[in-house]
Amino acid sequence: MGMRHIGYATRTIPKFLEPLPGGAKTVDAIEFVVAWARANSLWPLIYGTACCAMEMMSTGSSRHDWARFGVEVARATPRQADLIVLAGTIVEKMGSRLVTLYEQMPGPKYVIAMGSCAISGGPFYYDSYSVIKGGDRLIPVDVYIPGCPPRPEALLYGIMQLQEKIRTEGRRNPWKIGTLNQTPFGDPLSEAKKVWADLEKSRTAPSPAISDADSGNIATDRPKPIKRPATEQFPEVARNPLSASRLDNETIFACILENFPETTLTRQSEHTVEQVRALGPEYLLDLTVPLHRYVEMVAFLKNSALLDMNFLLHVTAVDRLDRFEVLAHLLSADRGHNILVRCALDRQYPEIPSLSPLFAGAIWHEREVFDLFGIRFSNHPDLRRLFLEDNFPGHPLRKDFDDPSRVVRRPY
Amino acid sequence: MASYTIIGFAIFLGALFVGGGILASMLLAFRTPHCSNKVQAYECAEDPVGDARIRFKVSYYLFALLFLIFDIESLFLFPCVKIFRTVATQATALSPTFLLGELSVFVFILFSGLLYVWKKGVLRWE
């Protein structure tokens, strides 16, 4: 590392100059100029994944104008970029691409981790099976800017900090390419264990930090702090009545029962129109149908002149531990009512006919369910994983999914 | 001819300037360690599918051919326009109307060529 990767001339010129009288000063001056140039000409890569990218764009906008620092030449190709601002969450699938991007940037290159996600995974640190816990697990980070997302001023401050750092570069402190850490998840289990073990230790051990002598004011006779007086009293408010334009649940259910008498109301003891009426107007009509009538039922809902449910909201699934339930949620764009059609599946070999002949939009929804639950859809035109890499082990939204190599569990 | 010698000399110096710049930079610049990602062609950080040296749509080349025709034709126009003013403003045997007619014929031939390719749909970018 280090000198080997510095250009031939850059390596030899100082050696020639330094023994000469005043040579060291000349080299210092040259180094100063080069470092100054580098610090003031940071061209960022246009890289942004999530919310922080918006604040990065704000920083580039007229109000904050990062052009003042010479940063506005944002390049779309890594070959011309000096700086990569990790704006947003980095997930496993993107992680390898991020490493590629970083390696494709010419040296010297710098990295700013902007926001909690890029520093540590932020809100997705716990329980997420795909988020990489910080950009520095992949590539060397120079400056960390906390916040979620940080203000544009905070990003500017971060850039200034980076400039400070670059200005110290020279032959004594050359820019070095950091080590690329190719273990995006590290060992979260043992890491988490260590963190929480440490925490537990300090929880039980008497704190060495403050003895009563040091903080004399925490005397035993100090009264316990009182609860904040409840200045704000919030009234209980009645709910606004539902607007009347939509078709009511009773009519819909009566119409369905007429054609599909085997339909049942989920989680209800009775399956009658009266029962639906008793549940009130805000009740989400939640129907269970047998597997063999599922597609038929959805087709009926779509084509019925009365119901006219021509809008597929989503297809999803719920893991009930003993079975899967696939849900198709339909909406009538004309009349505003929506129905949940539910179908129980065997958990061992979950397979259900696809809705894609009825709704083109179902293709992706079903791919998502296939990806996250492992439920197969027969006669689906393109059943591939949607979000995760093909080699991802397991199906994360199943309740029994556990992957200690990826997921950090919350200790409480 | 002398003026073109100067230009040749200028080109040489210019190329030296640019090439020297690149060479100097190569001596001065950093070099990060070689790895397979680094030298891979940039295609939005993904592995490219297939070769980049693809057989390309013919429409681009049609424009190149058109250019060749029209550029050369307009160069043929060059002597015509060069002496046009001299001839037109001096009392010569040629009448101004004839001159204008001559220019029109020249331009018309070019224009009809353009109309032809237009009609043929060469200009439609598919």
Add this chain to the structure above:
Amino acid sequence: MTEQQAGLAGDIMENGVAMTVPPGFSIDRREGHTDEYFLNMGPQHPSTHGVLRLMLRMDGENVLEVVPHLGYIHRGLEKIGENQTYLQNIHLTDRLDYLSSHINNLALCLAIEKAMGIGVPERAEYIRVMVCELQRIQSHLLWWGVLGMDLGAITSFLYGFKERELITDIFEEMCGARLTMNFFRPGGSFADVPDTFIPRVRAVVERMKSAIDEYDTLLTNNVIMHLRTKGIGVLAAETALAHGCSGPVLRGSGVAFDVRRSDPYSIYDRFSFDIPVGTVGDCFDRYKVRMEEMRQSLRIIEEAAASFPGGPYRSKKYATYNLPAGSYYSQVETARGLLGVYIEADGGPKPYRIKYRSPSFANLSALNDLAAGHKLADLVPIIATLDVLIPDIDR
């Protein structure tokens, strides 16, 4: 990281060499067409608006087929949501579609209110409507700027942000954050709006009216803009409905479907506003619909500001929000379309299953229908007028 799946990948001959067709393409012919090639657009590309990867089958400049690849920002929000209380989930919805974070918060709050029968005071409803409409304008401003930038008019990007910052200021003063607000709570919001709220809103409305005229001069009435968007990416109404598109994308195709009208949440039924719809369904229609929507939102805000009531900004606070077992659904109209929140509750403080039905997801699924047959350059306005937000899709 090559994606190969047996049975889906086929081979075509390219310059005499067999090459693997990436999965997802509908190529079945293996003969001829040697000048077809595959091009990656994304995940790191300036005009895919985030980390979307489009795999293109190209012939010269022409796009023959588009296969979107998702998941480059799939964070497992729904899994994380199962391990967090309902209140904590509100802050996760911020990160879903961060340009409509207020509206997302509202969607979850509505579901909780529905499940627990919590009412909302008058003032809180007004705050909700005004804030949501401001958010819609803010989101459209960003969209407008980015659309201009994608088309090469970088100045429009900065002009859009100029006014966007004014609205951001209102939000920041109100709740302390510029983007991920986490402002609404079941029954209202965590704090009242400051006294400066109404004057500031009025100022923004005034400024926005002239600003939209400026935008029209710069982009809407620009002949190059018309050339680039008219007749490009035509989405038929049936296709849009079949894919479950919503929001300006669906309305651009001529279907006047707006949740604020068809299923009025909060107090949207009290305001008079019109639903702009397109007639052709091309990029220009979607563009115009959004521009009109900004004007309509200004109307709503003006009307609400004129009759802004006093009183409490929140109804009774609960120590914990334990939803009774059952399934609950609420939907709102975000800047991008219909956002649905579906909750499967088991009676505990945390949802058993929470599912976000995001508008961009459905809108993007229609991409191939829009883009196939157009030029590579047309893909840019098509994606831009779909106004997809990748974190919203990937969740």
Add this chain to the structure above:
Amino acid sequence: MKTQAKNIQGRGYPVERGGFVPDGQVHWSLAGYLTHLVNGCLSLVKGMGLTFGYFSHPGRIITQQYPENRETLVMFPRFRGRLALVMDEAGGAPLCTACGMCEKACPNGSISVLTRRDSGNRKVLGRYLYRFSQCTLCNLCVESCVFGAIRMAQDFELAAYDSSDLQLVLYGKEE
């Protein structure tokens, strides 16, 4: 078109398309062509006029020069910069009773409240750990605190060279 004919609830109004490029195949007349050409060029000139308006009016520049305006730059009172403990006005001791409500409220586990026993064997605040690197500044902890013992501070210049610098000890730091 079924849906379009119905035009859901009949409430939409079609947007104006107008402009210089006709929809669909239109047979141009020369006059029409020239009108379109002139109007199109005019639209370009108008756009140039707008941008020149900004160029020629330096007063319309809205840039705030951040590091230079540091003295006058004030965050809004509710700005959520980072978590801070509220200290007792009298003695400078924290108001925190170490009840742990904030720890439970935090969605990201970024707060750890460690207790210790004081001389009267009562549970008091020992250390207050705050993993700023993980915090999303969602304000839930502040809301959950019934003692008003924590607040959101106004700092925003918090960039660090090392991520471990972002593991803050708000109280009880080992010196």
Add this chain to the structure above:
Amino acid sequence: MEPIIDTSRFPATNAIGDFIRAILPGPVAELANIVLAVLAILTVVGLTPVALIWMERKVAAHFQARLGPMRVGYHGLLQPLADGIKLIFKEVMKPEGADTFVFFLAPILSATASFMVLTVIPFDHHLQVTDPAGGVLYVIAVAGLGIMGVLLAGWSSNNKYSLLGAMRSGAQMISYEISLALLMLLIVLLSGTASLREIVFSQTGTVLDWWIFKFPFFGIIAFVLFLISSTAELNRAPFDMAEAESELTGGFTTEYSGITFAMFFLAEFVNMFMAASLTTTFFLGGFLAPQFGLASLDRMLDAIPGFLWFFLKSYSVIFIYMWFRWTFPRPRVDQLMNLEWKVLVPANFLLLLIAGLFVVMGWA
């Protein structure tokens, strides 16, 4: 054939040149003069991008209600310097599968080509490296070389974006070369000379004698067409299909880094200056001071050196290029070709005929 314009008022000599000729023997003096002239041009080449990069950023910023570079030097004056030094010390990368020789030849070609045109531009009465009689022909010929650089860059990079960008810019630049050539021929027809120096002298007189006004009404049209064509020829926004960032990420420069990219960057700005100086020479009276027919004012304006006028005019034209760039969206590549072949080329033919008529009738 006698010269149309009496150039004896302005002999093609200068004080420095005469001095060198006086102290050195003939051939050596000529050589020394040539070296000096070329070095002067190289200085222009070196300094123009520096000025233009700063100007571009500042102009862009002010169009967008912001400030632009502020923190290095007064109002960021040193910003281009910082960028330049940084790029020199930046790593140069070559992608796998790229043709090494062509890959590095392309930027050299691109930068040299733009420099070649400058040798015939008359900056002032005495400031011109050489003035071939067929100067316009030379300009037409050499301007095509820049395309080669772009095409080679795109092809050698082994990258599909680069190739697409190169193909686009190839098609675009050669097409617009035709209308540029025709417009130059228009001026040749009007002025009756193909030497750039003499074209400038053909515009001697008041402002109304510049070709933009001297060719009544159509001169302005020709000027606008020249601006449009040269913008396209320059590959500048709004006609920057070749590097259309939102479609092709970096276009033909996608794989270029460090100094090789800087060379394309440099070529872009030198080209812009070159196009502006051609516009100035052809339409705006070159280095001639604007005269308004008011004796005292004219004398004052005439006292200002010609090269200052030349730079003032050129930079005004450059400002217009920047104004275009920071206002307009980008058309699609086929629309751009339509504009060229279906509007500009026929219009140019028409203009040529009209010009012939004007010359014959003695109106211009």
